[in-house]
Amino acid sequence: MKPGERVAVIDLGSNSFRLVVFMAGERWWKRTDEIYEPVRIGQGLAATGSLAQAPIERALATLDVFSHFCRASGLGEGSVDAVATSAIRDAENAETFLARARERFGLPIRVLSRETEARYGYLAAINSTTLQDGYVFDLGGGSMQLVRVEGRLALDSGSWPLGTVRMSERFLPPNGPAKRKQLDELREHLAGELAGVRWLTGADSGGRRLVGIGGTVRNLAAAAQRATGLPSNGVQGTVIEREVLDELVQRLAALPASERATVPGVKPARADLILAGALVVQAVLKAGGFEGMETTEAGLREGIFFERLLSDRDPPLLENVRQASVLNLAAHLAPALRPARACRRGGGRGRGP
Template identity: 35%
Template sequence: MALGNDRAPIAVVDIGSNSVRLIVYEDESRAPAPLFNEKVLCGLGRTIASSGRLAADGVSRALRALRRFRALIDQLEVANVEVIATAAARDAENGPEFIAQAERVLGRNINVLSGTMEAELAALGVVSGIYAADGFAGDLGGGSLELIDVRGGRLSDAVTMPLGGLRLIDASGGNLKKAREIVDAEFAKVDWLEKGRGRDFYAIGGTWRALARLHMTQTNYPLSVMHNYRISAEDALRFAALLDHQSQSSLAGIRDISSARRETVPYGALVLERLIKQMKPRSVVISVLGIREGLLYSLLSEEERQKDPLLEACANLARQRSRSVANAYELCNWTDALFRAPGPVETPEQKRLRHAACLLSDIGWRAHPDYRGVQSLNLVAHGDFVGVDHPGRAFLALTVYYRNEGLVKDELSQKLVELVDKDTLKRARILGAAFRAAHMVSAAMPGVLPNTPVSYEGNRLIWALPEPYSNLDGERVERRFKALANLVDREPEIRVGTPFQLAAS
């Protein structure tokens, strides 16, 4: 498949205890974009606890799915393919027999992950997609639960337990009371769970995502993005305790839970409830990135790993949608002067988000002028970004909204405003005003902003327009610059003339 720029797609086939999935990524990079994604719920591990073997119907469904996946891989001309299998294939008596069949179907070797490796890859998925992660990652699949301590890029204290949704249903005979006893007995064997006290718990897996989706609906949450969705431990505990008492029939009328997830949600909620009581984290944070993304991350060079996933994703979008990515980078430098003393000083994280906003500032230019604001807002608010929490995502969306709509139309952005504090909102408005002013001079072309800097001088905000840019001054430039100066509590002054005259003034 020809993608240009020497990029070669990579595919990951993940044979899990409940689902079998194929994801084809655009390339191996810090912010890989999925080209194709398909999941088939096969239930391979449904009967392991009671029979010790993979379910026969699950094996048939999995092999059929893998035949289709091979055809898709060939059709997409993907040469680099990684195939992994997890708890069900690892633990079942007939696991080796199934793996041999699956390798013949796929025409490729399959790496059956150990429990420790599964935990480590899940943790690397969190590291790859959550900025400065610090807490415990928990990957709940159909056959097992992996827990591992994550602090930055360092991993420690990993364990795998037979507490996956399907396996727990099988082991308990579908009895939630008995399942609770099984869960508590397994957690009692782990003597380091208290290390998670007061830190984040990163929840990975489809069952926990279904639980979080339901929580979003119940709380009328303003975003539908699942990654980095944060629930306080107290709220998560109450909500999980409520769900783990529900039967499948009582969940049947809830559209936010798919029929395929209804049987496992009460058990996933039970595991989460008992884990929160043991670990006492400060928050539960949903990570949509797990072992597949962790596997990709593990294949990267150290130089590539050190790149910021948010800034990489924003730069990719700028290259695809903006008029000039070079101008976007120049805007990062141009706005640096606005956010240093005596102006509003920023933290390193605020600077990081500002640079991300600069890269996104022009992505809506092809839209109709009447809809640029709302389309840009929706593209950023619901975009496939990682490395940013929800308040940060709201900040980015608000800046591009204000850049296109001005600072007076708040009705379409009002729900996002609920996610940010007053200081963040003001920074979004300042940055939006800066984008509007800068665009009037640069016209989104490179080479202009480095020669037309802004600076503070006493109670004034100065904008220098030396030759040959002096004729770019105009009424709209003055109005937009005045709006920017007002937001930083300064008087505006545009200095027009030669560099010598500017230096002498």
């Protein structure tokens, strides 16, 4: 990317649609704008195999908003990267929807393969944490991705249809507390899906560090912070410990979906999905023998951005995440510090003998 260049990354996820604008300069980058809509395009997909009419209309209306924003902001085709993930990828009527969406949006929309989606999650985690050896976990509304990392390089990866929307609709009640039988059936399903992943469950599975990305992971981290009395100033680096997660699962399961937002830290927009998400995280922790999951605020959108920002590198990884983060912060703070320095210098010169 050239200094001062902007790029809009649009993530058409199974649960939510997001538009994020990034800008980059010499040794710095930042988000400048973000639009979030809880479209829930994957609603009903697990039962029918197709995108339903109501979610399609919500999606098209949101794309109208995104299209108007991009035009008003001077972001054309070369500056916009729109991607679709699990729900749209797997739907039987995906091509019909995409034809309407591309016509409405006016720009190309890429449908990510499972492997590419996992790769972008990996790039986001590696470029926003100090992970050297371990695993990256990405949980969305339609699917879950895992990547095994060694020496900061991706060695193995996989994608499973275990997203929060799918698991909620298939196993958990839309109203009322979750019954023990329902929880046990979901846990059994998750364990069965993960049992054959030798690079996760085997004795040679490597490092025990696990980094999680995605909106549900961030929301669980916020709830874990509140549950343990930690100050809430973002969730970057927050570790969701197994014991804390187990207690959250018990508390969430005892409540109907409509009341789960009363649990401190849980967002109303995710209240009906948070229990399924917590159970998926719980299953991964158990399968891999992890004591907890570290959270990063970066997501798939940052992975796409870093691929463009670091296009001259293969793979597109920051050489030193700590150093790059400090330089990025310093670049943002420099304009605010210049007037103070000038005042100090001016004050010194103006004093008499």
